[in-house]
Amino acid sequence: xxQAAAHDTAHAQGQHQGQHHPIRLYLVVWGWLFILSxxxxxxxxxxxxxxxxxxxxxxxxxxxxxxxxxxxxxxAWERLALVYAILVPVAALFVFVGIMVxxxxxxxLSRVLFFEPGA
Amino acid sequence: xxxxxxxxxxxxxTAQPGLKGVAGDFASDQRAFKNVSxxxxxxxxxxxxxxxxxxxxxxxxxxxxxxTTVPWPNASEVFALTIGGVTLPLILIAIMTFVLISSxxxxxxxxxxxxxxxxxxxxxLMLVTAILGAAFVxxxxxxxxxxxxxxxxxxxxxxxxxxxxxxxxMITGFHGTHVTFGVIFLLIVARKVWRGDYxxxxxxxxxxxxxxxxxxxxMGLYWHFVDLVWVFIFAFFYLW
Numbered sequence: 001x002x003q004a005a006a007h008d009t010a011h012a013q014g015q016h017q018g019q020h021h022p023i024r025l026y027l028v029v030w031g032w033l034f035i036l037s038x039x040x041x042x043x044x045x046x047x048x049x050x051x052x053x054x055x056x057x058x059x060x061x062x063x064x065x066x067x068x069x070x071x072x073x074x075x076a077w078e079r080l081a082l083v084y085a086i087l088v089p090v091a092a093l094f095v096f097v098g099i100m101v102x103x104x105x106x107x108x109l110s111r112v113l114f115f116e117p118g119a
Numbered sequence: 120x121x122x123x124x125x126x127x128x129x130x131x132x133t134a135q136p137g138l139k140g141v142a143g144d145f146a147s148d149q150r151a152f153k154n155v156s157x158x159x160x161x162x163x164x165x166x167x168x169x170x171x172x173x174x175x176x177x178x179x180x181x182x183x184x185x186x187t188t189v190p191w192p193n194a195s196e197v198f199a200l201t202i203g204g205v206t207l208p209l210i211l212i213a214i215m216t217f218v219l220i221s222s223x224x225x226x227x228x229x230x231x232x233x234x235x236x237x238x239x240x241x242x243x244l245m246l247v248t249a250i251l252g253a254a255f256v257x258x259x260x261x262x263x264x265x266x267x268x269x270x271x272x273x274x275x276x277x278x279x280x281x282x283x284x285x286x287x288x289m290i291t292g293f294h295g296t297h298v299t300f301g302v303i304f305l306l307i308v309a310r311k312v313w314r315g316d317y318x319x320x321x322x323x324x325x326x327x328x329x330x331x332x333x334x335x336x337x338m339g340l341y342w343h344f345v346d347l348v349w350v351f352i353f354a355f356f357y358l359w
Binding site: 019020021023026027029030033034037040041043044045047054057058060061064065068069071072073074078079080081082084085086089090093096097100101103104105107108111112115116 | 134137138140141144145151152153154155160163164166167170171174178181182185186187188195208209213216217220221223224226227228230231234336339340343344346347350351353354357358359
């Protein structure tokens with residue numbers, strides 16, 4: 001317990017002076033971001049269609065976003081209270097997206113029914 | 120609890136693991152974000168609010184695109200360029216993506232050298248970041264003028280749904296504005312690093328607070344956020 005506390009204190013002090021990580025870490029992440037971007041571009045280049053296209057786009061997007069936030073923005077080493085304060089409110093956006101999907105479907109239905117007879 | 124009394128002040132900053140620590144921090148006196156300076160905490164909160172602004176644009180774009188009865192223009196063809204007789208789909212956007220990711224890489228290394236107190240390397244890497252950012256804005260200006268020349272307007276375009284133009288100009292315009300302001304702030308902070316403001320703790324001209332190398336990390340947070348937003352714009356607007 002005492003040892004754990006001492007370790008935490010040292011960690012906390014290290015945090016206070018700033019983030020210290022080997023430069024290699026940033027170069028590796030940079031390389032991965034390049035590879036993932038190249039993959040996203042290839043999804044369009046090879047004209048992939050349907051569910052495969054959307055799955056790959058979302059997968060590469062989330063991986064890139066995760067790497068940028070976790071490593072480049074140092075979120076992986078921040079105190080949990082800050083991480084939750086920033087990341088949890090973002091969940092509200094999924095609700096917003098859900099609401100607008102229903103709204104868009106309804107608008108499309110009205111347009112098809114009333115403004116495009118015969119379509 | 121005997122250790123808590125002995126270690127005294129330092130104990131205040133140690134968190135219990137997991138949710139208990141989070142609850143403890145938020146329930147504590149005066150500051151919720153221990154070990155996080157006010158500057159960094161406020162930048163994060165600003166970035167969260169900016170996340171909602173960009174999300175509103177992207178969700179508006181989603182709603183417009185889902186609810187229109189007219190086919191959406193094919194971004195792959197709209198943004199294709201012919202280079203040396205070969206037509207490459209989306210090539211300019213791909214180059215812009217790589218330029219912005221590279222600028223994020225140089226910025227991350229600038230933050231690292233700032234904490235090593237390497238004044239020269241930090242300033243040079245920040246300048247490289249600013250140059251890459253300016254190149255990005257330049258390519259965006261080229262793309263805008265090309266599309267405007269081809270007849271894209273906020274109220275219509277030659278290829279399909281009228282909302283394509285307004286979504287495009289709004290989303291990429293707002294992002295480009297963020298990049299432009301980022302370049303300006305990068306140059307300001309790089310000048311301070313070069314001059315040694317953060318070594319001598321010279322007071323800022325606006326806030327009158329002591330300078331510290333953490334300013335480079337806070338600047339970096341903003342810059343990485345601009346790159347982060349581009350990841351989502353690239354996926355949803357250009358690739359979808």
